[in-house]
Amino acid sequence: MPVQTLADKVVLQHPQGASVTVLLYGATVISWKSSSIENSEDVKERLFVSSKASLDGSKPVRGGIPVVFPCFGAPERLEHLKLSQHGFARNETWKFDSIVMDNEAGVSARFVLSPNAKIAAVYDYDFELAYVVTLAAHQLSTDLHVHNTNTDKGIDFQALLHTYLAVPANEIGISPLTNLSFYDKTEPKEENRLKIEDRQSVDVRSYTDRVYENAPQHYRVTWNGGEIDIRSKNFKDVVVWNPQQEGTKIGDMEDGGWNKYVCVEPGYVRGYVQLQPDEKWVGQQVITIQK
């Protein structure tokens, strides 16, 4: 299956028409074209990228699948305090490493990031990150591998895949999130933020920014005529975000962009993954277009 390696991106293609484009900047998946299991003729873009997004490496991409590591949101721990919101993985240039699979089942490319002078100036830990992007006929898998290469200290980190799914935002429902506790980032007062979800199907018709804790790692996003299935491993939490009118405050968000996507973001972001020297961890997201 063809793999195109260009100066700033890698494009994978599947014989049944699917393709994925990974920008080396942030190892950000910026396009995933796929048909559904139900209708294999209908190949279309499945990720939202704002028409105002910068793709030149000047700032994280507004859309696609930015990789969040080693902190989610504004840094809180001492060792993260020099980092920007959502950490450095999404605004560093990764290296294309290899094709790890290329057969009937799919095609898979591996990208790597380890400390450079810029990272070392703000983050005092050694590490190796690898990101494996796998394209199948109707499915995209993204696996983040973290290796603690320090010999003398542990790493505590958060990680998340900030997936912008291209869907009719005001028509979708996400399930099953019922009875989960969530941290509501739209709530002005910190002490009021921990809540319990009571809906069978979660919509984003009003400004939504919720971190669901200890979630089932299998979600369905449905709307009239459409269904996307999301599974994860080792990402115990899931964030659901759509800014609605708050989106007008986001400089690189296209006008009305919030009507065109929902972010469903598997992550480990309530608490921290703890890795001892030489330990490894993998977080995985698998998205399938059902219909």
Ligand code: TA6
């Ligand atoms: O994952 C949701 C979130 O943390 C929101 O709070 C929202 O601000 C969004 O990410 C976008 O963050 P960004 O740093 O990309 O502007």
